[in-house]
Amino acid sequence: MNRKIKYLGYGLVFWFLLFLVWEWTKSHPKVRLSPVSFPQNKEDKLDSLFAQSLAEFLIPGLAVGIVRKGKVEYLKAFGFENLDTKDSMELNSRIPVASISKLFTALALAQAGIEEGFTLETPLEELFPKEERAVDALGSVTLAQLLTHTSGFKDPGLFTRLFHREKDQPLSQVINQIPKKRGPEDSMHYADINFDLLGYGLEKKRPRPFEEILSESTLLKAGMKHSDFVLEWPETDNPIQGHEKTFLWKRIQANKIRFERSPSPSSGLVTTAEDLAVALVHLGRGKMGDFQKELDWLTLPSGKLAGFQHFRLHGQEFTGHYGGQAGYSSLFAYSYELETGFFLLSNAKDISDHRKKIAETLLKTLFPNP
Template sequence: MTQFFTILLLLFFCNTITAQVYEKKIDSLINSEFNDKNGPGGVFMVTQKGKNLYKKAFGKANLELEVNMTPENVFQIGSMTKQFTAVAVLILEDQGKLNVNDPISKYIKDYPSGDKITIHHLLTHTSGIKDFTKMKSLSSIAQKEMKPEMMVDFFKNEPVDFILGEKFDYNNSGYVVLGYIIELVSGDSYENFIKKNIFEKSGMSHSYYATDRQIIPKRAYGYHKKEHGYVNKTIINFSVPFSSGSLMSTVDDMVKWQNALNQNALLSSKELKKAFQKYKLNNGEEFTYGYGWHLKDINGTPTREHGGSIFGFKSMGVYIPSEDIYVIGFSNCDCHSPTEIVKNIAKETLNLAKK
């Protein structure tokens, strides 16, 4: 019996030491970038198989009021919105209301070449349509309230960047069109559809369609960094990025999102697989994007990942399916990118899991 307890004690100490070494390593990775206690900061979280391995906040959530960041703060997640938009499309397909191979002219009658461009092309960034974020005239609408139809009209007549299906080129316009199609097919607003079909079903009670007007409890404020110091983020009307980048969330809610996907709580596993498979270009070449996720790897171990950037905020998430590891990082200054940090944390966590 004494020997048994000795072994248990040794295991406990070994696990404790391993956990402490791991925590210090993650701290050092984050502190390399997020090292200003009095500046904007961020939140990082790591989970594996339902267990929290790491969760910490850095810096300030609000500079003027000198409010420290907490892991519960709400961030704008930018283009991580795209994975919600993609799943919303698949939910509608699961309900028999659309098909990803449908031409978009079925829903938007007057879209140029809409009889050839499919929903699949939009989901995979292979449509060639002009990305509105690269248009010089964007500043003329950036602060206007734009209906989805107005946003689509803003870029639909621009010359295409390449022939349909010829290459993968990350494109925000495609995901705006998808948001408009979600509204047309569902008969509901994009905001309400996401809230009812994803946020509520996943238990994501601290996730929102972004707003600068409504009171958002525990909101982290966004900042830029100039030569003379930090400034408040540039104002943009969220109807402009719309379904390509206008959601807000917390690290805990993003873990709930990942769990809901894993448990097929939102749609069937057969349907969800479409989001996580690689597709091919016209020439047969495979590219590393599914529907709303980059499909990459860490030393040969497959990952699903995506980042986001919107005025004042940056985000990044990496999920490792084989080990059920999820790493998420948010920043409330677009001067600090969590992208490489999150990737390095994922690498460290994977190494630990394989020991």
Template sequence: MTMPLMKNVYGLTRRRLLGGVGAGLALSLLPRAAHAADDLDDLIREQMAVAQIPGLAVGLARDGEVAFARSYGFADLEQRRPVTPDTMFHIASITKTVTATAVMMLVDAGRIELDQRVAPYLDFTIAGEQAATITFRHLLMHTAGISEEVYYQTDFRTHGADASLTIDQLLRDYLAPGGRYTGTGNVKTVPGTHWAYSNIGYGLLGYLAGRIAGQDMRVFTRDHIFRPLGMRHTAWTIADTPADLAVTPYDLVDQAVEPVPPVGFPDWSAGMMRASIRDLTQFVAMVANGGVAGDVRVLSSAHAAEMLTMQTPEGLSPWLSGQGLAWQQSSLGGVPSANHWGGDPGVFTMAYLDPAQRKGVVLLSNLSATGESRDALKSIAAKVFEAN
């Protein structure tokens, strides 16, 4: 279940990984990256040791291309299988930036407008007096007024496999009148007036994009984003992720690392994507380069820029300084930076953009978020921007 990541990070106590096997994953046990060591390599290996991260991949995007994609540590500790640039990590909530891109492609194509109400495009009614005023922009900016209190009280996940509950059934159960979890309605504030991070909102966007495009959004993104950009190691499901490329997710239990099963959840457009560092860095390269990578234009420059235009809606979380269309803004090395994080059991991910310099950095790890890993990944991201 994809959650507002910072809820998971800031409240964590200091814990050590692999306490039962030598008090941690020592630097000497980390396989070196398949390229010459440099200062960045040294920093990454040091930060992995401090944060006790089993496996990590780092990518730099520059001028619409992948400048580098580096890999460190282990995709699976028991098998001693190293991370490679083709290893497919669960990217968790960074998925939302892909969903938002698909929606903006439909805007580009003239199929919808950002400030149109979504109700005419649905085959069910959203309960609540204010629900009819929800627009695509509201959903993209987490200002649709959808409460997720019930969402976080209910475990919709399937452990070890893709979810059996479909996205449309989840949305009907949660939003439609008479739905299993609807109650008097889960739209609790007037749309457009208050920020509240919403996985259900992005589930709804995925469902809407599919209806408007006339095909499942996962097929749409495969045909119109992944294939044109050469993203060959990207999947929407656990089942479609080859076992030899999948990372094992890890959590911390009683000061020791423990493997945990991957999780599947029905609101896949909020956080189910799997991607290699090469592939996700290629996607970020396109976003940071005004919607174009190489000779492939995915988004118009105007709509690519609009996705990164930040606003400060009421109720915006204190760790953010802006909210765009999926992309958010917070400080990196003292500089406000567009970014998105992701976190689920056994995974912690970050992507940062510097559109002024047409650069981006991506970090993927296979350990649940901790305070130490948050600091480690931010330090690495800042170093990549500084040195490149």
């Protein structure tokens, strides 16, 4: 019996060592770019910050945009979009931005609300044709509750996602996947299903495919000509890869993702740094910009915007959204008080809070004396 246990132990050790060798051969070393040796001005300091961040946070590629007083002040890309082919990250590289997608879904909903005459307090069900109403699981949940994640709906747990959910389902199936049990209304439960239901409601109110509605009503209006909510992933002509840290080694390996729904109003936007910079100019102008009416429609009694996240960085209040999915992570933020906005797009899973750390240093460089 002891001999069997001993041989079993040897076998486990052998397979573990084999796994480590396999992981090493399938992964890549840190990305290292030469930072500016003695940065003299703000642009050089920013260049040095982002170049150093690639190695420090195990990031293959990074695209950064900064807008100040309504103008693009800084827009650059660093590293690689694909470590296998060594394709460089470019300003026109198409990269998934995960939950930043929610901002554009919210803006499209607002535009429809303005034109169709419904408000934040309208129940989602009223966007459906009369013959499709009375969905018991929806109850009287309002658009505001979905936009602020206070509907009581929760995303399925890890076990369900791994073993009982298919990927790439059509958006139309979301109505059949509403959780039967809801948490307390007005309590915060961040869940993608809230925005997927909003996207489904938009399709019903304006009987056209969601991706067409978003493209014409919001993306093109924002000048985002090379962005869309994708219907399939990966794209055959897009070499970009998401990455994550290996199990043991301080190395990077590719990480494939598939969207749960297609298109995905909550996380399906694929865009470029060039496009997102234009959108940042529009949204950074707030109610003085091209989305004035939509932002007014989304404004809650508290003064905050429904569908947007509100957070503090470098001691200042910012509006925008974090995004993270599998091997991609992003941050889109702007401050009306500082008249400044920025975004970070990376093809790396955020395992060490690199978005916030890079953002804090970025803001410290821009505003050394807050």
